[in-house]
Structure formats: structure tokens, C-alpha cells
Amino acid sequence: MAKKFWLMKSEPDEFSILDLKRVKKEAWSGVRNYQARNFMRDEMSVGDEVLFYHSSTNPPGVAGIMTIASKAYPDPLQFKKSSKYYDEKASKENPRWFLVDVKFKAIFPDYVTLKKLKDEKKLAEMKILQKGNRLSITPVSASHFNHICKLGGLKL
Numbered sequence: 001m002a003k004k005f006w007l008m009k010s011e012p013d014e015f016s017i018l019d020l021k022r023v024k025k026e027a028w029s030g031v032r033n034y035q036a037r038n039f040m041r042d043e044m045s046v047g048d049e050v051l052f053y054h055s056s057t058n059p060p061g062v063a064g065i066m067t068i069a070s071k072a073y074p075d076p077l078q079f080k081k082s083s084k085y086y087d088e089k090a091s092k093e094n095p096r097w098f099l100v101d102v103k104f105k106a107i108f109p110d111y112v113t114l115k116k117l118k119d120e121k122k123l124a125e126m127k128i129l130q131k132g133n134r135l136s137i138t139p140v141s142a143s144h145f146n147h148i149c150k151l152g153g154l155k156l
Contacts, residue, residue: 001045003045003047003048003049004043004044004045004048004139005048005049005050005051005139005140005141005142005144005145006039006044006048006049006050006051006068006137006138006139006140007050007051007053007062007126007127007128007137007138007139007140008028008050008051008052008053008066008102008136008137009053009054009055009136009137010052010053010054010055010136011054011055011056011057012054012057012063013056013057016054016063017052017054017063017064017066017104017107018107020052020066020102020104021104021107023104024103024104025069025101025102025103025104026101026102027075027099027100027101028040028099028100028101028102029075029076029077029085029099030075030077030084030085030099031075031097031098031099031136031137032085032087032097033135033136033137035135036135036136036137037096037097037098039137039138039139040072040098040099040100040137041072041098042072043139044068044071044072044100045068045071046068046069046070046071047067047068048067048068049065049066049067049068049105049145050065050066050067050068050102051064051065051140051145051148052064052065052066053128055136059113059114059115060113060114061111061112061113061114061116061117062108062111062112062117062148062152063107063108063111064105064106064107064108064152065105065106065108065149065154066102066103066104066105067102067103067105068100068101068102068103069100069101069102069103070100070101071100072098072099072100073098073099073100074092074095074097074098074099075095075097075098075099077097078090078095078096078097079091079092085097106154108149108152108153108154109152109153109154110151110152110153111152112148112151112152116151117129117148117151120147120151122143122144122147123144123147123148125141125144126138126140126144127139127140
């Protein structure tokens with residue numbers, strides 16, 4: 001199976017690329033959008049590469065890269081009544097929400113802001129740059145992934 005590329009958003013005050021660097025590997029929990037869940041559950045594979053995007057910050061942008069470190073498995077927060085991600089319709093026999101583990105790979109020497117992404121004509125077709133797109137997980141083409149890594153100062 002060919003490696004795929006993704007962009008995953010996180011608010012840096014919740015979980016940043018520096019947090020991931022510190023812990024090395026983390027469960028990407030709390031996704032509560034069906035399309036984003038389906039990407040994790042049905043399309044992600046161990047070894048896929050991911051752009052780590054800081055959202056809801058000033059300025060938003062891509063901070064680095066990580067890799068998918070596990071196959072999808074049920075998000076345990078959906079069963080925990082005290083969690084803001086609790087889902088009363090989910091059961092252990094029939095989970096509704098899934099997650100993957102992600103592993104730290106690199107922080108970009110140069111943070112790639114959303115403005116910089118928008119200014120790059122080569123990236124015009126990226127899902128994150130389309131009007132109305134609010135998904136926290138989106139597929140990325142290999143050429144877009146490589147171009148953003150170069151903008152971030154990584155030598156591939």
C-alpha cells in the first residue's frame with residue numbers, strides 16, 4: 001500500500017507539536033467529525049506522514065511533521081462519562097469514534113503560516129485552503145506535502 005499524506009489540526013494550547021516532541025507518541029483523540037473519523041479509521045496506515053497544523057492561534061500554520069504510528073482503534077474518551085468527548089450512543093461493542101497514534105518526526109525551522117500557504121499558487125488546490133473547509137483532518141498530495149516541508153525549511 002502506498003504511503004499517504006495528511007494534515008491534522010490541533011490547537012496549540014490543547015496539544016502542540018512541542019508537546020508531541022516531549023512525549024514522542026500520542027493518541028490523537030477527541031475527533032468528533034464523521035469524515036475526519038473515516039479518514040483515520042478507513043484510510044490511514046502506519047507510516048503515513050502528517051503535517052502538524054496549529055489552529056485557533058495567531059497566526060495559524062504548519063509547525064512540523066509527524067507519522068501515523070498505529071492502526072485506528074476506538075477512542076476511549078467516548079466511553080468516559082466525565083469526558084467532554086463522551087458519547088452516550090457509543091458502546092464497546094459498537095464504538096462510534098476512532099483514533100490513531102501519532103509519532104513526532106520534526107519541527108519546521110520556519111513556521112509555515114496560513115497566509116504563506118495561501119500565497120503559494122502551487123498549493124491552491126489544498127483542501128485546507130478551500131472556502132468553508134473546517135475539517136480537522138484532510139488528505140494532502142505528496143507534491144503539496146513536499147512543497148510545504150521545503151517552505152518549512154526541511155530537507156527531504
